[in-house]
Amino acid sequence: MSQEIFHIIKPGLMSTFQDKGRTGYQRFGVPVSGAMDRFALQVANILVGNPRYEACIEVALIGPKIEMLHSMTIAITGANLEPKVNGEAKPMWTSFTVYKGDRLSFGRHQEGVFAYIAIAGGIDCPSFLGSKSTDVKSGFGVPVEKGVRINGFPRINKTNVGLKISEIPVYKKKVEIAVIEGPHTEMFTAEEREQFFNVTHTLEANSNRMGYRLKTNIEHWGNTANIWSDAIPYGGIQIPPNGQPIILMADRQTTGGYPRIGTVISSDLSKLAQLVPRGQIQFYRTTIEEAQNQAIKMEKSIRNLALFRKNIN
Amino acid sequence: MKITVNGDKAVKIEFPGSVTADLNQEIQRFCRELEAAAINGVVEWVPAYKSVTIYYEPTKILYSELVNTINALPSHHSGEDQKITSRLLHVPVLYGGNVGPDLERVASYNHLSPNEVIKLHQEANYLVYMIGFLPGFPYLGGLNKKIATPRLEEPRASTFAGAVGIAHEQTGIYPIESPGGWNIIGRTPITLFNPNDEQNPFQFEAGDQICFYSISEQEYQRIELLVKRGEYQLQIDGCID
Numbered sequence: 328m329s330q331e332i333f334h335i336i337k338p339g340l341m342s343t344f345q346d347k348g349r350t351g352y353q354r355f356g357v358p359v360s361g362a363m364d365r366f367a368l369q370v371a372n373i374l375v376g377n378p379r380y381e382a383c384i385e386v387a388l389i390g391p392k393i394e395m396l397h398s399m400t401i402a403i404t405g406a407n408l409e410p411k412v413n414g415e416a417k418p419m420w421t422s423f424t425v426y427k428g429d430r431l432s433f434g435r436h437q438e439g440v441f442a443y444i445a446i447a448g449g450i451d452c453p454s455f456l457g458s459k460s461t462d463v464k465s466g467f468g469v470p471v472e473k474g475v476r477i478n479g480f481p482r483i484n485k486t487n488v489g490l491k492i493s494e495i496p497v498y499k500k501k502v503e504i505a506v507i508e509g510p511h512t513e514m515f516t517a518e519e520r521e522q523f524f525n526v527t528h529t530l531e532a533n534s535n536r537m538g539y540r541l542k543t544n545i546e547h548w549g550n551t552a553n554i555w556s557d558a559i560p561y562g563g564i565q566i567p568p569n570g571q572p573i574i575l576m577a578d579r580q581t582t583g584g585y586p587r588i589g590t591v592i593s594s595d596l597s598k599l600a601q602l603v604p605r606g607q608i609q610f611y612r613t614t615i616e617e618a619q620n621q622a623i624k625m626e627k628s629i630r631n632l633a634l635f636r637k638n639i640n
Numbered sequence: 641m642k643i644t645v646n647g648d649k650a651v652k653i654e655f656p657g658s659v660t661a662d663l664n665q666e667i668q669r670f671c672r673e674l675e676a677a678a679i680n681g682v683v684e685w686v687p688a689y690k691s692v693t694i695y696y697e698p699t700k701i702l703y704s705e706l707v708n709t710i711n712a713l714p715s716h717h718s719g720e721d722q723k724i725t726s727r728l729l730h731v732p733v734l735y736g737g738n739v740g741p742d743l744e745r746v747a748s749y750n751h752l753s754p755n756e757v758i759k760l761h762q763e764a765n766y767l768v769y770m771i772g773f774l775p776g777f778p779y780l781g782g783l784n785k786k787i788a789t790p791r792l793e794e795p796r797a798s799t800f801a802g803a804v805g806i807a808h809e810q811t812g813i814y815p816i817e818s819p820g821g822w823n824i825i826g827r828t829p830i831t832l833f834n835p836n837d838e839q840n841p842f843q844f845e846a847g848d849q850i851c852f853y854s855i856s857e858q859e860y861q862r863i864e865l866l867v868k869r870g871e872y873q874l875q876i877d878g879c880i881d
Contacts (some may be wrong), residue, residue: 356771510644558686558693560650582772589649618648619698626699
């Protein structure tokens with residue numbers, strides 16, 4: 328039965344509901360949306376015993392302050408924003424139980440950008456086209472706001488279920504990101520492509536869930552003409568006329584008309600999403616075969632974790 | 641067809657030739673074949689002006705396997721020019737006045753009277769080449785060049801849902817309120833996108849044809865009311881082009 332679980336005292340910088348996103352409607356122009364860091368989302372859910380893609384609360388850089396309206400098991404993954412319960416530090420990437428009246432708050436930003444709060448039993452919020460992901464621009468839901476009460480199906484599950492320290496991602500301020508070139512490779516000269524992989528790019532502060540804007544010291548791109556609009560995957564790297572690349576992220580539009588020099592491989596998207604503003608990126612080339620090997624490896628490790636969690640119930 | 645890697649979870653199928661209604665037919669045919677083939681691991685696909693992008697899960701089907709499967713689809717071999725039937729949807733529009741703030745601009749840019757613009761806008765059947773930009777936003781080809789008008793220099797912070805606009809040689813309809821730079825010449829009372837309707841959230845799909853017809857303010861209000869009650873039926877004809 329649906330019950331009130333959270334009272335939002337402070338919403339944080341940008342707190343939304345996010346799951347795997349909306350698939351199957353891109354041909355109707357509906358953005359996929361969904362968690363920026365799919366790995367952290369899935370792990371948070373697995374740790375509390377939820378299905379992998381249950382909706383979590385995604386918080387960015389500055390966490391919310393929440394009063395518990397019910398006792399339940401939760402887990403927090405992703406960016407380390409120093410989670411605390413009643414002022415006492417709580418571990419990341421580990422399930423623990425909070426009690427009615429407790430206050431969950433966050434301290435100083437340590438590393439990463441997006442943290443995920445998973446609630447054992449799941450959140451009860453409206454679903455549109457098969458997803459609970461908030462996408463304000465398209466008219467799907469509203470961000471988590473001050474004073475709001477959130478409903479859910481709270482449960483008390485096993486606590487202290489966590490990742491081994493060695494398995495917890497470390498979010499650095501300088502990252503190496505693998506890219507598959509294309510699909511508009513012919514729009515760029517060999518020299519431009521070489522430069523793109525040689526220079527260090529800086530993430531701009533005006534980046535958001537739609538796109539990560541980069542500052543790049545490539546003075547002249549020969550050809551930045553518009554192309555016939557086509558579909559853009561998560562991680563597509565556009566070069567608009569001003570020459571400053573934009574990486575299309577979770578809330579991207581379904582289609583776009585700027586040429587794309589490459590696409591970030593799916594297994595590096597979490598690392599990219601967690602890069603802080605003014606962080607640095609060095610891109611390197613990889614092949615489709617290598618990228619798909621990595622994607623399969625990542626899926627296997629998440630599946631193993633889910634299996635492990637199931638066996639300790 | 642040219643198949644290009646688009647990251648490790650998507651491929652882009654590019655169709656040769658210029659962007660025409662015929663090429664769009666080819667793209668729609670290809671999409672129907674994809675649907676019929678129900679390839680394991682394929683998540684969805686997005687038709688555009690000159691391409692179809694297929695999203696897939698590499699944990700279920702690898703790039704090389706998907707390419708082989710696509711190459712084995714019938715359209716790749718037959719070369720038959722079978723026409724597919726598309727729908728023709730009649731869209732009511734209230735032109736000008738408060739709901740067509742840029743009608744005068746379109747008219748003066750093209751040295752026409754507002755009434756001539758309205759007449760020319762209704763003459764053509766438009767093809768939905770693709771849907772993108774916003775949920776349910778149709779990119780319509782087939783605009784008479786006599787009323788083609790560049791985008792606004794300063795995009796509006798907000799354009800209302802149902803706004804019928806012109807940008808260069810394209811016309812389109814805003815399904816939801818959004819910032820935008822199109823020249824707005826009128827408004828339709830019909831709903832293009834209803835996020836709460838799980839069964840039928842979208843009015844149009846790529847490959848449809850659309851024609852516009854002018855309505856009065858009274859008719860606008862009558863249709864708007866019917867739409868609210870969920871009783872409005874858009875006139876839809878089958879048509880073979």
